[in-house]
Amino acid sequence: MPDAVPDARSEFLAAPAKINLSLFITGRRANGYHDIESLFVPVPGLADTLELSPGPKGSGCRVEPVLPGCPEERNLVFRAWQAFAEATGHAPDVHVNLVKRIPTGAGLGGGSSDAAAMLRWLNERAGDKALGAQALNHLAAALGADVPFFLLGGPAVARGIGDELTPVDLDLSPFTLVLALPEVHVSTPWAYQAWDQLEARKNPPQDCADCLTSATTANKKRVSLSPVVARNDFEVVVFPAHGALRALKERLLRLGAVGAVMSGSGAGIASLFRDSRLAKIAADVLREDGVPVHMETQRYWGVAKR
CATH class of the missing domain: 3.30.230.10 (Ribosomal Protein S5; domain 2)
Structure with missing residues (x-):
């Protein structure tokens, strides 16, 4: 047709x-x-x-x-x-x-x-x-x-x-984004319910202003992203239920990402690379393993700045 x-x-x-x-x-x-x-x-x-x-x-x-x-x-x-x-x-x-x-x-x-x-x-x-x-x-x-x-x-x-x-003004143009899109569906209501049942959630929260400061510092000084930038509280409940997502994040870090984090309640995993060649290699490796990937090049990524 x-x-x-x-x-x-x-x-x-x-x-x-x-x-x-x-x-x-x-x-x-x-x-x-x-x-x-x-x-x-x-x-x-x-x-x-x-x-x-x-x-x-x-x-x-x-x-x-x-x-x-x-x-x-x-x-x-x-x-x-x-x-x-x-x-x-x-x-x-x-x-x-x-x-x-x-x-x-x-x-x-x-x-x-x-x-x-x-x-x-x-x-x-x-x-x-x-x-x-x-x-x-x-x-x-x-x-x-x-x-x-x-x-x-x-x-x-x-x-x-x-x-x-x-x-916020946030220039991410030094980074290439590799966004892994595994075919896993995570329910947001379930993720929040699991968080509510987790006693460890009572740890003092990190102020997001620190996250922004860390991101800005990484851009200016070309150092690795602070762990607080690539942190998602949902990971502590989603990863035990979906071990493949934890493994995917760890693999992206081994492939050269300076930071990797689950987006929202999952299941997308966002990773940032300073070296665009390493980013392409990582994307190709994941695709060969059957994981859909979106790669955001620096040419477009820099648009995400107010």
């Missing part, structure tokens, strides 16, 4: 992935949500694509294809359209062809990024119904804790449940 021809009026939106170069769980709220401190960095070279074309009058928002285990009404793109329509009255008829490249359950924020792309598109076309930055951010946070970060569009330290963002 031939590929569908895009509508001449189609618009294409990129929804990039993110990685957490650090993630500290600092507390649990009475409502069950957890407070974190995390260094979020966008990965512009790994992105979903939203192809938007006008829908029939009165059709609302249609998102295709329907993802396995995720009916349309639960899809974050549809929920973003619905929330914006309820908040503003701006509800254009639109058909969305969602091309997924960001793996689900990998800690890379694909669904949240898709939602942010839709919110931004809607707001740019809402005319006098458009929301201000604060109102749009509030709407985004109601969809998911990571969604406001993708509206921001640059590196940030996230606090609270992940929705309190402080933009």
